[in-house]
Amino acid sequence: MSDDPDKVWPTGLTLKEAEEVHSYLIDGTRVFGAIALLAHVLVAVSTPWLG
Amino acid sequence: MFRTRDFALRKIRQIGPRYMPFADVATDDLPLSRLLRLSLFQVTVGMALVLLVGTLNRVMIVELFVPATLVGVMISLPLLFAPFRALIGYRSDIHKSALGWRRVPYIWKGTMLQFGGFAIMPFALLVLSGYDQAADAPLWIGHASAALAFLLVGAGVHTVQTVGLALATDLVPVEDQPKVVGLMYVMLLVGMIGAALIFGALLTDYTPGKLVQVVQGAAVVTVVLNLLALWKQEPRDRDRARRMEAETHDDFIDAWRLFVRGRTAVGLLVVIGLGTMGFGMADVLLEPYGGQVLELSVAMTTRLTAVFAFGGLIGFAIASRVLLDGADPIDVAWWGTLAGLPAFAAIIASGPLTLPALFVAGTGLAGLGAGLFGHGTLTATMRSAPREQVGLALGAWGAVQATAAGIAVALGGIIRDLVTALPGAADFRPETPYTPVFSLELGLLLAALLAIVVLRRKQARLHQTSRYRNRQDRPDTSAAPIEPTPPVRRQKERETHDDNRVTAL
Structure with a gap:
């Protein structure tokens, strides 16, 4: 299983490849978070729910 | 005990790559079903165009009473990004990736932009029109957020379409390209007509809540269809990745x-x-x-x-x-x-x-x-x-x-x-x-x-x-x-743009 130290199981990707796939996920999450924050601010402007 | 562990690991290894978003081998033959799936990104592009130019145009003027000139400016904002398509395409040509990808990262980023734009758009429009308490808020919040929403959608649409078409060109043999172009145009039309009918039916009796549902629904549909479209399309290519690293x-x-x-x-x-x-x-x-x-x-x-x-x-x-x-x-x-x-x-x-x-x-x-x-x-x-x-x-x-x-x-x-x-x-x-x-x-x-x-x-x-x-x-x-085209070309010569030939540029 761990004969090639550079590969990550179970996908058989190299470390660099795995990191790249991960980076897309992280970027997506960041954008999603920023957008959600902005959407909440806009909703708060029109219908303030914090009092 | 040991055997179950072995069994589990073997199973995981088998399913592992199945749930990764790349094709493991570049196949010569591209089945029609895969092409159809790839062309789904055009459906989301068509949907976005109809939503901007048709549906929201009407909703903003008729239901939200936004001045027509302001609506015109907002709707033409995505156009500002159109000339940058050449730059986006160029960037995807020279993209460096450990996976050997050139197109998928850009389609993914474009999808996120389009999604983000649609996600904030209904609220931005409601603020813009002074809905409820937004009338007391400073005017620039509505203007800036609506402009941002339209710009995000525009940037997303331009990126997704440009790089998606480039991916299609990469994958398909030269003699099959007319088929792909036809398919892409038809799917764009399908997306536009379908979206016009569905949005029209959903927004017949307009309420602010419905506007939010419809536009955010479009955002979700964008992500789902685009993911479906690019899943396992572009092959992972370690040779190309190695070359990419060295290239200037x-x-x-x-x-x-x-x-x-x-x-x-x-x-x-x-x-x-x-x-x-x-x-x-x-x-x-x-x-x-x-x-x-x-x-x-x-x-x-x-x-x-x-x-x-x-x-x-x-x-x-x-x-x-x-x-x-x-x-x-x-x-x-x-x-x-x-x-x-x-x-x-x-x-x-x-x-x-x-x-x-x-x-x-x-x-x-x-x-x-x-x-x-x-x-x-x-x-x-x-x-x-x-x-x-x-x-x-x-x-x-x-x-x-x-x-x-x-x-x-x-x-x-x-x-x-x-x-x-x-x-x-x-x-x-x-x-x-x-x-x-x-x-x-x-x-x-x-x-x-x-x-x-x-x-x-x-x-x-x-x-x-x-x-x-x-x-x-x-x-x-x-x-x-x-x-x-010389007649020789019609002979069986399945060359694709993607066949890893190093050209000394």
């Missing part, structure tokens, strides 16, 4: 110089710009023309769009057929432009003659011509794209096409409104504001025909000189020539 690249200006050198790229772009403007200018004027001049009912004028789209479908079908049989894409574009001349002549004549049938026939023929023209020019672009510059080539196509279409629609509206605002306009015949626009379209189509003639001349000249000159410095040009 020209900057955009040098890449562009290389792209236009010794080829007819600019001529083709001029043809695309003129023809797109010629066919696109009447887009939003056909319906009011039918209503005001020929006194067709609203239900009838709505069907006009269907007639135009149906003409386009026939055009795509014919173009795919003849191109697969080995016709030259520039010829197809020529015949399409030629078909546009009688079409707009018929539309102009139908007003004074009060012949609605002639008007409908002209509209259908214009759709057919636009279909042939669009298909021919996009296929020509794909064929002429040098292997390592597919993204740049399709970016340039998209930049010219989207900019020309946007300018044409705006210009058509402006001309009509200017004529209506002339002193004494009340005494004009009802068709007077429209005739100049349709005549201008005729002129633009004639100019496009002329540009095609010039392009042909230049091609012939290049073809001649290339027989004598050693073209070793441009290995890519001989691989995918824009010159009239």
Whole structure:
């Protein structure tokens, strides 16, 4: 299983490849978070729910 | 105990790569189902276009009482990004990735932008229109957030379409490209028509809550369809990844110089710009023309769009057929432009003659011509794209096409409104504001025909000189020539743009 130290199981990707796939996920999450924050601010402007 | 662990690991290893978003091998044969799946990104592009230009345009003016000029500015904001398509395509050409990917990262980022824009858009529009407490908020919040939403969607649409088409060009063998172009156009139409019908039905009785549901629903649909479209399409390629790491690249200006050198790229772009403007200018004027001049009912004028789209479908079908049989894409574009001349002549004549049938026939023929023209020019672009510059080539196509279409629609509206605002306009015949626009379209189509003639001349000249000159410095040009296809090419030679040939750029 761990004969090639550079590969990550179970996908058989190299470390660099795995990191790249991960980076897309992280970027997506960041954008999603920023957008959600902005959407909440806009909703708060029109219908303030914090009092 | 040990055996179960072994079994589990073996199972995981088997399913592992199945849930990774890349194809493990680059296959020669691309089944139709995979192509259909890839073309789903065009559905989301069509949906976004309809939502911006059609649905939200109406909702903002009719239901939210936003001033029409502000609506016009907001809707034209995405157009600002159109010229950057060439840059986006170029960036995807030189992208460095450990997976050997060039297109997927950009489609993913574009999808996120489009999603983000749609996610905040309904709230931004509600704030813009001063809904509820937003009336007390400073005005700039509404303006800035709505502008941001439209810009995000625009950037996303342009990125997704440019890089998606580049990916399709990468994957498909040269002789199958007409099929793909046809499919892409049809899916764009499907997305537009489907979205128009669905959004229209959902928003018949408008409430702010429904607006939020519909637009955010569109955001979710965008992500789902685009993920489905790009899943396992672009192969993982360790050799290419290694090469990418070592490569250095020209900057955009040098890449562009290389792209236009010794080829007819600019001529083709001029043809695309003129023809797109010629066919696109009447887009939003056909319906009011039918209503005001020929006194067709609203239900009838709505069907006009269907007639135009149906003409386009026939055009795509014919173009795919003849191109697969080995016709030259520039010829197809020529015949399409030629078909546009009688079409707009018929539309102009139908007003004074009060012949609605002639008007409908002209509209259908214009759709057919636009279909042939669009298909021919996009296929020509794909064929002429040098292997390592597919993204740049399709970016340039998209930049010219989207900019020309946007300018044409705006210009058509402006001309009509200017004529209506002339002193004494009340005494004009009802068709007077429209005739100049349709005549201008005729002129633009004639100019496009002329540009095609010039392009042909230049091609012939290049073809001649290339027989004598050693073209070793441009290995890519001989691989995918824009010159009239020699019959040899029809033989079984499944070359794709993606076959990992290193070209010394």
